Amino acid sequence: MSSIKIECVLRENCRCGESPVWEGASNSLLFVDIPAKKVCLWDSLSKRVQRVAVDAPVSSVALRQLGGYVATIGTKFCALNWENQSVSVLATVDKEKTNNRFNDGKVDPAGRYFAGTMAEETAPAVLERHQGSLYSLFPDHSVKKYFDQVDISNGLDWSLDHKIFYYIDSLSYSVDAFDYDLQTGQISNRRIVYKMEKDEQIPDGMCIDAEGKLWVACYNGGRVIRLDPETGKRLQTVKLPVDKTTSCCFGGKDYSEMYVTCARDGMDAERLLKQPDAGGIFKITGLGVKGIAPYSYAG
Ligand SMILES: O=C(O)[C@H](O)[C@@H](O)[C@H](O)[C@H](O)CO
Numbered sequence: 001m002s003s004i005k006i007e008c009v010l011r012e013n014c015r016c017g018e019s020p021v022w023e024g025a026s027n028s029l030l031f032v033d034i035p036a037k038k039v040c041l042w043d044s045l046s047k048r049v050q051r052v053a054v055d056a057p058v059s060s061v062a063l064r065q066l067g068g069y070v071a072t073i074g075t076k077f078c079a080l081n082w083e084n085q086s087v088s089v090l091a092t093v094d095k096e097k098t099n100n101r102f103n104d105g106k107v108d109p110a111g112r113y114f115a116g117t118m119a120e121e122t123a124p125a126v127l128e129r130h131q132g133s134l135y136s137l138f139p140d141h142s143v144k145k146y147f148d149q150v151d152i153s154n155g156l157d158w159s160l161d162h163k164i165f166y167y168i169d170s171l172s173y174s175v176d177a178f179d180y181d182l183q184t185g186q187i188s189n190r191r192i193v194y195k196m197e198k199d200e201q202i203p204d205g206m207c208i209d210a211e212g213k214l215w216v217a218c219y220n221g222g223r224v225i226r227l228d229p230e231t232g233k234r235l236q237t238v239k240l241p242v243d244k245t246t247s248c249c250f251g252g253k254d255y256s257e258m259y260v261t262c263a264r265d266g267m268d269a270e271r272l273l274k275q276p277d278a279g280g281i282f283k284i285t286g287l288g289v290k291g292i293a294p295y296s297y298a299g
C-alpha cells in the first residue's frame with residue numbers, strides 16, 4: 001500500500017474554488033474562485049500566487065495553444081491574456097437567460113472547450129431548476145449546444161481512448177457517460193455509470209487518471225472518490241479535512257500528485273472554525289496512480 005498524504009498547500013480562502021488545471025510548463029496550478037471573480041495561478045516552486053480579477057463570476061479556466069488561457073466568465077467563453085490581464089470575448093451563450101452563468105468547463109482531446117451553464121444559486125445547490133445547458137466552443141469560435149434542462153453542469157472528462165465523454169449534472173446525483181466522436185465533437189447514448197451514495201453527497205468536479213478511472217470531488221462529502229466507469233464500482237475513497245470539496249486534477253512531476261479545490265461559502269462560523277483550511281488548495285500524494293496532462297484550447 002502507498003501511504004497517502006494530504007496537505008493544504010495554499011490557504012487561499014476561496015469562496016468557491018474550482019477548475020484546478022496543472023500547467024506543466026510553469027509548474028503551476030491554475031484555478032478559479034467563482035463568486036470572487038478571480039483566476040489564480042499558484043507556482044508550486046516559489047509558492048507564490050498571481051491573481052487576475054474579472055468582471056463576472058469565473059467558473060472555469062483552461063490552457064490555450066496560442067498562449068495565455070481561456071475561461072468561462074458569466075455566460076461568455078473568453079480568452080485571458082495573463083501578461084496584461086485583459087479579457088476578450090470569444091462567444092456568448094444563454095443570452096435570453098439573464099440569471100444564468102457558466103459552471104465547470106474543460107478542453108477535449110481535440111482542443112474544443114466544453115462548458116455548461118446553470119441558474120445562479122441563492123445558496124449552495126439552491127437554484128431555479130433545469131435552466132442550464134451544455135456547450136462547446138470549437139477552435140473556430142463557433143458554439144455547439146448539446147442539451148438543455150441541466151441543473152448544475154459539472155465534472156467532465158474524456159476516456160483515454162477519447163471514445164467516451166463523462167459528465168455530471170450535480171443534482172442528478174450521478175456520473176454519466178456518453179459515446180464520444182472526437183472527429184465531430186458529437187455525443188450520444190447517455191447512460192449512468194455511478195449513482196452517489198448518501199454520505200458522498202453532491203458530485204461536483206471530476207478528472208480521469210492514467211488507468212482510465214474517474215476521480216469525483218464530493219461537495220459536502222469532504223472526499224474524492226475513485227470510480228471504475230466500466231463496472232460502476234467505487235474503488236477508493238480519500239477523505240479531506242474540509243466538507244465542501246469541489247474539484248480535482250492531477251499535477252506535479254509526472255502528474256503523480258492530485259490537487260483538490262474546495263469552498264467556504266455555505267459554512268457557518270462554527271464550521272469554519274473547525275475547518276480553517278476551507279477554501280484552500282489541497283495536494284494529495286501517495287495515491288499510487290498518475291493523471292494525464294490537460295488539453296489546450298485550439299482556437
Ligand atoms: O462550482 C460548482 O460546481 C457550483 O458553482 C458550486 O456552487 C457548487 O459546487 C455547487 O453548489 C454544488 O452543488
Ligand SMILES: [Zn+2]
Binds near residue numbers: 103104154204247
Ligand atoms: Zn463544480
